[in-house]
Amino acid sequence: MRIVIAGGGLGGLTCARVLKAHGIDAVVCERDASQDARVQGGTLDLTVDQGQWALREAGLEAGYRAIARPEGQDMVLYDSAGTLLRREIAPEEGEARWGRPEADRPALRKLLLDALPEDTVHWGRTVTRAEPLGDGRHRVHLSGGDILECDFLIGADGARSRIRPLLTDAEPAYCGVHGMGLVIHDADRAHPAASALVGRGSFSALGEQRTLSAQRNGDGTIRVHLALRCGEDWPETSGIPFDDPDRARAALKELYAGWPAEFLALLDATSGPISVYPLTALPIGLRWDPTPGVTLIGDAAHLMSPFAGQGANLAMRDGADLALVLAEGGDVRKFEQAMFERAEPAAQMSADNLELFLSDGAAEKVRHLFATMSGEE
Structure with a gap:
């Protein structure tokens, strides 16, 4: 089965790596000219059941722990008058310190890239459009005029996905x-x-x-x-x-x-x-009808604001889950249903948190939210 992944972010690379771990090659088409073509963003906290789970499925848990910074979980929260509302200190030892440790996005991307054959990622190749050929196969058009044909197409190409129109007309x-x-x-x-x-x-x-x-x-x-x-x-x-x-x-x-x-x-x-x-x-709870030979993961499927801290975690979980389904010859629709059910509450939380953090009187509301989540109020 020839698989093409549009987008070489964390979700697409996780998918490619888990596929490779099961003996399946994929082609990743990435718009960046090289691994170091641009700044990849800041630091991310990966959760045990999503981002960290995906890296375990990819065989990269030890590599992740080598680059992660548990102390990065420290946080302080103030109001605009300078009053300290909350302070949290990361555990210094034990498994608790691995709850949501920080890791820099460039380091995570390098970890995944180093675990893939060099020819997996086609750098400087943006997917401009794709068209169905029947029987679940697709023709993928790339910048520069190249064309690929595949048996399965994965849209991991973010907010302005060129694969999404094959499944839904929803736009961010x-x-x-x-x-x-x-x-x-x-x-x-x-x-x-x-x-x-x-x-x-x-x-x-x-x-x-x-x-x-x-x-x-x-x-x-x-x-x-x-x-x-x-x-x-x-x-x-x-x-x-x-x-x-x-x-x-x-x-x-x-x-x-x-x-x-x-x-x-x-x-x-x-x-x-x-x-x-x-x-x-994207609309909260976005879904689409089953379409043979194509699906979406990450922001292409469920873009949300960063106020829930779930984007990278969901993308990596999506990528690993989909790879396992494809490797086992399973029903991709079951993967999509699980992804929909996972993403909807996260998207709702993201929207609710955005309203909360950017509201009048936000400081006290957010202080109360943290205290409630920790069982203090």
Whole structure:
């Protein structure tokens, strides 16, 4: 069976690796020109029953534990006045410390890539469209004019999937929030105050319809994130010159006027370009009719905002589950039903959390949420 996977993110690579572990080769078509063509994002916490389970199925649990940072589970939560609302410290020993340890996305991707034959990923090859040939087979058109034909096609190509139209006409919708990402380089040496504020894990502060957070990465950087409730055209109408990062940083600080100076110093410590992106999501509970020879995983199937922390976990679980079904000659529809049932509550949680974290009076609401989840209230 010739299998083509559109997209070489964590979900697609997990699928390819688990297939390989069962003696099945797949072709992964990835738009990036190479493994190091762009920054792959920040740090992720993989759960025992999803991301970590998928890596066990891929035979990579030991490799994962070598790159994971259990101490990254430390967190502090403040309100916009600087009041500490919550502090959590990761367990120092025992299996509890492996509940949701952090690992950098580039390191996870490298772990998966190193476990695949070099010719598995076709770099610089974006899937532009696909068409059914009958009997479950598909013809896949790639950038540059190449064409592949396959017996099974997997859409792991994210929010703007080119495979999704084969199954549904659903498209992502704007969630009412824009995110912004900035980076503090060489944090410990060059910016010790920012480093101390963030600690070993993450820092979050919540205000009225806006958040400021920061998270330590294993490469010595700290990634700073802003989230702001605003119109979809806000980047164009705000007047903030995002193409001039120094002026943009000053303008962004004005959006957080009155917040503690040590919090805003996180923005001062950043350097380089600022990424600005709308948060979008597919309809909660999205499903499609069975279609021979094709399915979706990850964001292509159930894109949601990052406010539940489930995206990478779900994608990797999807990829491993699908690979096992294909390897065993099982019913792909059973995989899809399990994926739908897994993704719907996560998507609902993501939508609910977005509303909560970006609401008026968010700080107290979120403090109560954490206390309730831990059984303290």
